[in-house]
Amino acid sequence: MPPRATPSNVSAAVDAPVARDLAVCDRVQGVWCGVRGWSLTYGVAGLVGAGTAVVSALMGPVSWPAALGAVAAVVLHAAVVLRSLPRLLGHDDARALAGVVMVSTVVLLTVAVALAPWVAMIQFASYPLLWVVSSRRREAIGWTALSSVAVFLALAAGGDARAWVNAAVIQAVSFAGNIGLGLWFSAVYRHGTQTQDLLDRLTAAQDELAALHRDAGVVHERERLAAELHDTIAQTLAGTVLLAQRARRERGAGTLSDDTLALIEDAAREALAETRTLVAAGAPVSHGEGLAAALPLLVTRIARESGLEIASRVDAVTGLDRESEVALLRCAQEGLSNARRHSGAARIEVTLVEVDGAVELRVGDDGAGFDPAARAEGFGLDGLRARLAHLGGHLHVDGTPGAVVVTARVPRETVRA
Numbered sequence: 001m002p003p004r005a006t007p008s009n010v011s012a013a014v015d016a017p018v019a020r021d022l023a024v025c026d027r028v029q030g031v032w033c034g035v036r037g038w039s040l041t042y043g044v045a046g047l048v049g050a051g052t053a054v055v056s057a058l059m060g061p062v063s064w065p066a067a068l069g070a071v072a073a074v075v076l077h078a079a080v081v082l083r084s085l086p087r088l089l090g091h092d093d094a095r096a097l098a099g100v101v102m103v104s105t106v107v108l109l110t111v112a113v114a115l116a117p118w119v120a121m122i123q124f125a126s127y128p129l130l131w132v133v134s135s136r137r138r139e140a141i142g143w144t145a146l147s148s149v150a151v152f153l154a155l156a157a158g159g160d161a162r163a164w165v166n167a168a169v170i171q172a173v174s175f176a177g178n179i180g181l182g183l184w185f186s187a188v189y190r191h192g193t194q195t196q197d198l199l200d201r202l203t204a205a206q207d208e209l210a211a212l213h214r215d216a217g218v219v220h221e222r223e224r225l226a227a228e229l230h231d232t233i234a235q236t237l238a239g240t241v242l243l244a245q246r247a248r249r250e251r252g253a254g255t256l257s258d259d260t261l262a263l264i265e266d267a268a269r270e271a272l273a274e275t276r277t278l279v280a281a282g283a284p285v286s287h288g289e290g291l292a293a294a295l296p297l298l299v300t301r302i303a304r305e306s307g308l309e310i311a312s313r314v315d316a317v318t319g320l321d322r323e324s325e326v327a328l329l330r331c332a333q334e335g336l337s338n339a340r341r342h343s344g345a346a347r348i349e350v351t352l353v354e355v356d357g358a359v360e361l362r363v364g365d366d367g368a369g370f371d372p373a374a375r376a377e378g379f380g381l382d383g384l385r386a387r388l389a390h391l392g393g394h395l396h397v398d399g400t401p402g403a404v405v406v407t408a409r410v411p412r413e414t415v416r417a
Contacts, residue, residue, distance in 0.1 A: 036289055039082055045125035046078030053116040063117045070116035077108040081129065088133055097132045105130060106147045114154035120170070123151065127178040128185065138187055141179065147189045148175040227383045232330075233271055235337045239305050240267040243254045244339070263305050270301070291352070292316055293326040295332060299350055306340045312350040324410045328352070331395065331408035334384055336364030343367020343404060358393075361408045371400030384408065 005128045084101050112119040127144055134140035150173045155167035208330050243264045250256040295314050303310045305391035320328075332350060338347050345367030352361050385395045393410040 023144060026032055039085060041125055042078055042081050042085075042129065045122045046074055049078075049112060049119045049122040052121060052236065053112070056118050058117045065109055066115040070112040070119050073112040073115070074107045074119060074122070077104055077112075077126075077178070080104045082107075101133050102130060102143050106143065106150055109147065110150040110154050112379070113151050114157065117155055120151055120155060123174055123178075128181060131182040131185055137183075140182055140186075142173065146181065148178075162365075177319055223386075226351045227330075227387060231384060232333070233275055235333045236267055236271040238337060238341065239302070240271065243267055243305055267305065281399065291320060291329055294325075294329055295350065295352055298329070298332060298336070302336045302340060308334075308340065308348055309346065310348045310350065314350075314352045315354060317352060317354060318410035320359060320410075322395075324359070327384070327391060327393070328408055330387065331384050331406065332363060334381065335406040337361065338406075339365040339367060339404070342370070345404075355409075357411070359410045362405055364403065364405040366402050367404055369404050370399040372397040372399045 047356075053062065053067040053070035053074065054071075056062035057064045065403045081101060081104075084097050087097060087102065108117075109122070109126055114120075127147065128237065130147065131140045132142045134143060144161075151174075152167050152171040155170065157162040157166070245261065247256060247260045247264060250260055292314055296312060299310050299312045302308070336348065336350070339345050343365050345365035350361075350363050352359070354360070381395065381397065388395050388408055388410065391410055393408065396405075396407040398405045400409075
């Protein structure tokens with residue numbers, strides 16, 4: 001049967017693709033925001049340059065053929081830039097295209113300035129563009145210097161000494177301002193890149209931590225369920241097996257009684273009730289009656305099923321939290337089950353008392369004994385040790401023949417006042 005689809009595993013199955021899709025969407029959105037911004041900027045620069053050339057022709061300093069030539073150069077450059085921006089800002093392998101944009105910026109801007117000098121004002125957009133297109137800072141500085149020199153020559157060519165001085169001052173200020181702006185722009189971009197990288201790492205670490213947390217939760221829940229199954233249903237079913245063996249012996253001897261069959265039925269009902277309890281995701285102690293009430297019922301049932309003499313002393317321990325009650329009841333079940341199945345004991349004694357600021361449960365028998373240090377085939381005692389350790393308690397086993405004692409102790413700190 002295929003595994004059932006639950007909200008948790010469906011969510012886990014789609015989390016990774018959704019995260020990748022969101023990352024792609026964020027990247028695409030960022031790219032197109034950049035494209036729109038620079039397209040608007042350079043569209044405005046193209047209009048300013050073309051308008052400046054036309055105004056220069058209208059005012060007389062520039063002839064109409066020269067003005068129209070400047071407009072053509074500006075429009076061509078704007079078209080090259082606007083056409084190239086999506087690929088350049090999309091971080092595609094567009095090295096050759098970046099070279100085309102930078103060469104056209106230097107050449108076409110110089111031509112436009114030579115034809116209509118006032119077009120030089122669109123350097124406010126063309127120089128920052130060189131920093132955006134260039135992949136390295138030194139490359140951007142080099143192209144900026146080359147463009148500044150070319151525009152300087154275009155402005156000063158054919159003029160007197162005063163024109164050369166004016167052009168030198170204009171381009172020096174333009175170059176210095178652009179270098180400062182470009183370095184600031186690069187620092188901001190580098191900081192943004194580093195911040196994004198740290199954010200990506202943090203997001204990846206959070207995703208990994210969440211996955212580890214989910215895995216740890218799954219493992220913990222499996223261990224808890226395994227312990228509950230062993231300490232409840234498995235113990236009850238083991239008793240049912242012993243009762244069935246007893247019924248078989250009685251049938252062979254012709255002494256099978258209704259009492260034995262009733263015990264088998266009661267044990268089966270108990271296993272069914274425990275199964276329903278686990279399915280309901282709970283582990284109540286004797287249907288919510290508390291440990292002091294559940295322990296005598298457990299002793300009575302085991303005594304009926306096994307025919308053993310079981311004495312009990314149960315003090316009225318109050319205020320014990322549910323998890324501690326469950327742990328101590330499971331210890332009693334394990335101790336009684338082991339004494340019944342393995343020890344050959346004739347008498348068992350169960351005691352629940354408060355000793356030295358702790359709640360202590362003892363299960364003793366006069367059976368054959370065993371070596372507590374030997375590796376056990378099952379995991380009952382080990383599971384109980386882990387359960388008690390979680391509560392800050394401990395389990396002590398004395399396997400002396402004739403005086404076997406299993407002692408479970410929960411510290412006072414887990415007892416509510």
